[in-house]
Amino acid sequence: MPDVVIRKMAERDLMEIVALEKEIFADPWSYEAFRTDIQNPMAFPLAAVIGESIAGYSCLYIVAGEMQIGNFAVAPDHRGRGIAKLLMNRILEIAKERECDLIFLEVRESNQPARSLYESYEFKVVGRRVGYYRNPYENAILMTREL
């Protein structure tokens, strides 16, 4: 695999990230949403970068010792090469550095690749939010990982 660097998301990344976000998700986050995260001291937006190009990204929030993974994606052209694992390893490091005792996230019930990824990192299903997603309408599965 070419060298992948995981670093803080920067404003110069956003055109590429927003284009990927629109390609990947039916209910994409806006440019403004990512930009707000870059400026929010409680947010930890990450980019996975190969050379000058964005291979993946994730947006995290830490409140009262709990980390939320609010967004997580790998560019379609770069999937299946361990980039999600690199992002997840960095997420766990940040959670430990910041002394979080829990990480939580929501995922579409039918999203088997993402659910398998999270299960491989010992996230457990702890709940279901009925009709949480639109486009298409779907339940969310709530998963947590204790630290």
Ligand SMILES: CC(C)(COP(=O)(O)OP(=O)(O)OC[C@H]1O[C@@H](n2cnc3c(N)ncnc32)[C@H](O)[C@@H]1OP(=O)(O)O)[C@@H](O)C(=O)NCCC(=O)NCCS
């Ligand atoms: C889910 C996603 C992030 C995985 O990224 P990736 O870089 O391809 O994943 P990796 O190559 O690092 O694989 C890590 C693990 O994820 C799981 N996984 C990845 N792709 C999978 C697939 N197509 N089917 C089943 N499991 C899969 C496996 O557990 C894999 O571990 P393994 O290779 O040891 O079996 C990527 O498919 C993606 O961006 N999907 C669209 C956006 C999305 O669904 N985000 C999550 C929203 S909650």
